Amino acid sequence: MKRLTPEEEQKILHECITHKRCEKLSRQYWNLIYKTVEKTFIFKNAPLVREEIEEVHQDVFVQLFDDDCRRLRQYREGGGRNLAGWVILIANRTALNHLRGKDPHGILGRQYLILFEDIKQEFDIRREVNRLEARQKLLKILDTTDQLPTLERLVFKLHYVYELSLAEIASHLDKEIGNIYTIKSRAIKHLKELVED
């Protein structure tokens, strides 16, 4: 199926919301929703069980058509986002809610895991000969991030927890890359001071 023009999007939306004829919209986004759910599962390191993905796939359609198509009625053109983008965001949230319902501590586990691998060099943790001491230092760094100003905390987490490059962070936060580099350097400096204190 081809990518829809804004006029075509409005037409299938109107058919669905006003006349409750949702077949065209479902056909258009059927596989897009399936793939979005699958990729959210992959991002969360969740096992790719076909029946479970199909269950969430169906839940996304329930979200789209529930309460008189409330979610579809919320769609607003603009900001470069087309209807497919809105559908992707709804599918992502539905899949995340499903996975979080099963494993409420999934995010915490991921944070510790990545931090352990990536931040050792910046804080010279290799000097700690004792693994327990190294672990305690990492945990202290994590706890201390709460004391950073908002943007430093945000950039720190995006870079060290989610492994985004500075260019990606700049794009996501709609800021200059030089600005992000400065914020990140300031965050590291502040954290080192706080940890040493």
Added chain:
Amino acid sequence: MKSECMDLETLTAYIDGCLQDKEKDAVEKHLADCDECLEEFVIANSLLNDSGLTEYESAPLNVIRTALQEVREKIKKKISDWMMELSPPPWILGHDISPVRSDAASPVPSILVKKDINEFHTEMYFEKAGDKKARVWIRVLRGNQNAKNVSLTLIRDDGVPFARFLKREYVIFDRQSFGSYHLNVEQNPLENTSSAQSAPYLFEVNSEGFYEK
């Protein structure tokens, strides 16, 4: 996700760069504080920039039709929010007012729903009764008269049935947990000469309000 977490429209507006500076600062503060929203923000950006997701393959029409039929069975429509200022309907006033109503200074969230179920006009009055529970009064009319010899069966989604026989003006189902229900309103089978099959009324009551399915 925290109770004050961002709705999807705000997250989308932030990603699209459509927020004013003040709103943008508030979103960034929330993202810095809330690990769940930050995770959603990161994955959302990754998906929206994923060229593999721009393909619009479809599935066979018969597969979609079957799936849509299953989806329709799960869809619900909001009929009412919980109301703070709603008075109990006259037909229960002076009768079985909930114990929590004894403190007149603190109004109890409540909902009134009127619905035709099979050949009966049914009125359901819900009052919140503790955590995720409600007390339900149901009155059934036939024409303009109170219906007689009618049985009401409330079946929760876990299959537990609660049955009452309408002997006076209304019946009460006390401390019903929030969730999905089927309500069957039927003439006493011994008196029911109609050949028509009675259809249950499907609804959900939760902390947000009352939904019809």
